[in-house]
Amino acid sequence: AAASLAPFLIDVPLALLGAVLNILIMTSFAQLDAHIFSMVFSWSILLFFVYDSLFAFIGAVAADVRQAQTIATPFVSIFMLFNGFVVSKKDSPVPLHWLFDISPNSYAMQAIVVTMAKEDDNQFEGQMLLDQFGYHEVDNTFGIEVLVGMVVVFRVLQQLGLMYLNGVQR
Numbered sequence: 001a002a003a004s005l006a007p008f009l010i011d012v013p014l015a016l017l018g019a020v021l022n023i024l025i026m027t028s029f030a031q032l033d034a035h036i037f038s039m040v041f042s043w044s045i046l047l048f049f050v051y052d053s054l055f056a057f058i059g060a061v062a063a064d065v066r067q068a069q070t071i072a073t074p075f076v077s078i079f080m081l082f083n084g085f086v087v088s089k090k091d092s093p094v095p096l097h098w099l100f101d102i103s104p105n106s107y108a109m110q111a112i113v114v115t116m117a118k119e120d121d122n123q124f125e126g127q128m129l130l131d132q133f134g135y136h137e138v139d140n141t142f143g144i145e146v147l148v149g150m151v152v153v154f155r156v157l158q159q160l161g162l163m164y165l166n167g168v169q170r
Contacts, residue, residue, distance in 0.1 A: 012052060019048045039115045043108035046147050050104045053154035060161030078102075084109045090134025104150060107143030110135050 023044045027037050054075060055068075062068035081087055082096070083105035089097055100106045114137050117126030130136065 008056075015052060016045075016048060019045070033119070036112075036116055036119060039112055043111055046144065047104055047108055050147050050150050050154075053151045053158070057154040057158040057161060060158040061165050063166075079105050082106060084133060084135065085113070088133045090132075101146075104147050107140075107146060110138065111140045111143060114138075 023041055027040055032040060055072060058068050058072050058075075062071055078099060079102075082092070082099040082103045084100060084103075089100045089106075092100075113133065113135050114130065117130050117135070118137075119126075
């Protein structure tokens, strides 16, 4: 546990600062109003913690950088592809619907797009966007719980990987 505490206290805040600056730059270019900005910002920060935890876990179980990249690629590809925008749940085959349930990006994308569609002055266009991608208004609490659960699981797996797979010693 101590082997991961120092990087957690140094690397995570630095990476978080970079993520916050990235989000602020992105949203300033998009000129989002305050309500949508807060939605995009909060989901982006939550996604940051999910991916940081995922990569920390993968780094703990991989023998070297090359293996870590090889392990991470399928996870990142699936999470990005099945976010509900690139591949929509509405248009995907039913046997693949479970991939949306494990994709953290899917929860964030749905929450952001539904919020933007509701805020749209032209409700017809907003509803068309929701219909096109198969989004519908849901309680975001479940998505938040899933993402927080992923952070916890990945951090626990990181500790187990450090203890049992890579033989980190005191």
